[in-house]
Every structure is written in C-alpha cells, then in structure tokens.
Amino acid sequence: MYFQRRQYSMLINSGDRSGRLLRYDTCSKVLTVLQRGLAFPNGVTLNKDKSFLPVAESNSVKILKFWIQGERVTFSPQPFAQLSKFPGNIEMESKGNFRLDGYGNIVKVLQGNERNAFDFVSEVEEHDGYLSAGSPMQPFVVVIKA
Incomplete structure (x- = not known):
C-alpha cells in the first residue's frame, strides 16, 4: 500500500x-x-x-x-x-x-505532553542558539533557546 x-x-x-x-x-x-x-x-x-x-x-x-x-x-x-x-x-x-x-x-530530549506544542514535532532547525520546531499537526512554529 x-x-x-x-x-x-x-x-x-x-x-x-x-x-x-x-x-x-x-x-x-x-x-x-x-x-x-x-x-x-x-x-x-x-x-x-x-x-x-x-x-x-x-x-x-x-x-x-x-x-x-x-x-x-x-x-x-x-x-x-x-x-x-x-x-x-x-x-x-x-x-x-x-x-x-x-x-x-540520547543526548537531549525535548518532550511535550497532550497540552504542549512539542507533540508531533517533525522538524527542528538550529540557528544562532535557538531551536525552531514545526509540526504538521500545529499551525505555528515553536522557538526556544537551545
């Protein structure tokens, strides 16, 4: 299939x-x-x-x-x-x-829960000390300090 x-x-x-x-x-x-x-x-x-x-x-x-x-x-x-x-x-x-x-x-885990934007993350990019995380399930991008 x-x-x-x-x-x-x-x-x-x-x-x-x-x-x-x-x-x-x-x-x-x-x-x-x-x-x-x-x-x-x-x-x-x-x-x-x-x-x-x-x-x-x-x-x-x-x-x-x-x-x-x-x-x-x-x-x-x-x-x-x-x-x-x-x-x-x-x-x-x-x-x-x-x-x-x-x-x-495993070096580092960024983990969400049912109420957190980190669930279903499919892409993370690192730039200038920050991580940008995206998800096909969420209509936004999360940015956090690395």
Missing part, C-alpha cells in the same frame, strides 16, 4: 513496510534502491564525517544506521537507537549530533 502524508495514522496502524532508501546519482541520473522493506522511513541525513546515514524509521520507533564509507560499507540496516516515541525526521545539529551522539545514545 502507499499512503499520503495526511494518512500517517493509517500507515502506522497498517504495519506497512513498503518504505525504501534511494540513491540518486546526479551525473548519470541513475536512481538506485539501496534498501526495501522499511517501516515508515521518515528522515535521512549524513553524519558529520559522512561515513554513515542515520534513517528514522517511525513504525519501529528506532533510528537505523547504514554505513556508506570505510571498511564497514553496507546497505543492510544496523540498529543505531531505540526511541520511546515515533521519530519524525532526523537532522544533524551544530555539534555533529542528532540529539543522539555518534553511538546512538
């Missing part, structure tokens, strides 16, 4: 594993499927030294690691971090962490 973003709750409940990790070569214009069978992949980025890709897999509530450089190059996912809530994206912050250190240990 394939879902639109607004159908995320149906996707979560379905247990769907149709997600893929893709690589696009801009020179040759070739698209390659690196991994199939991901459970709601919802964010990918490079780590600081560009040796691996952390991938947020929402349905499994974890971050996976794909090695892309060095002796450990593999496109088989390895566990990086098990989380307590659904990851909604993943980005590197100014110190080179992802709110997780390079070993998948």
Whole structure:
C-alpha cells in the first residue's frame, strides 16, 4: 500500500513496510534502491564525517544506521537507537549530533505532553542558539533557546 502524508495514522496502524532508501546519482541520473522493506522511513541525513546515514524509521520507533564509507560499507540496516516515541525526521545539529551522539545514545530530549506544542514535532532547525520546531499537526512554529 502507499499512503499520503495526511494518512500517517493509517500507515502506522497498517504495519506497512513498503518504505525504501534511494540513491540518486546526479551525473548519470541513475536512481538506485539501496534498501526495501522499511517501516515508515521518515528522515535521512549524513553524519558529520559522512561515513554513515542515520534513517528514522517511525513504525519501529528506532533510528537505523547504514554505513556508506570505510571498511564497514553496507546497505543492510544496523540498529543505531531505540526511541520511546515515533521519530519524525532526523537532522544533524551544530555539534555533529542528532540529539543522539555518534553511538546512538540520547543526548537531549525535548518532550511535550497532550497540552504542549512539542507533540508531533517533525522538524527542528538550529540557528544562532535557538531551536525552531514545526509540526504538521500545529499551525505555528515553536522557538526556544537551545
């Protein structure tokens, strides 16, 4: 099955594993499927030294690691971090962490509750000592001191 973003709750409940990790070569214009069978992949980025890709897999509530450089190059996912809530994206912050250190240990948690704007955060950007957080469920952006 394939879902639109607004159908995320149906996707979560379905247990769907149709997600893929893709690589696009801009020179040759070739698209390659690196991994199939991901459970709601919802964010990918490079780590600081560009040796691996952390991938947020929402349905499994974890971050996976794909090695892309060095002796450990593999496109088989390895566990990086098990989380307590659904990851909604993943980005590197100014110190080179992802709110997780390079070993998948949680460094900092910003957590809301049912009455708090931090619920369902899907994007966080850091700029000049502040974090701007957005959510597809909220009509506003939250800005806090980092």
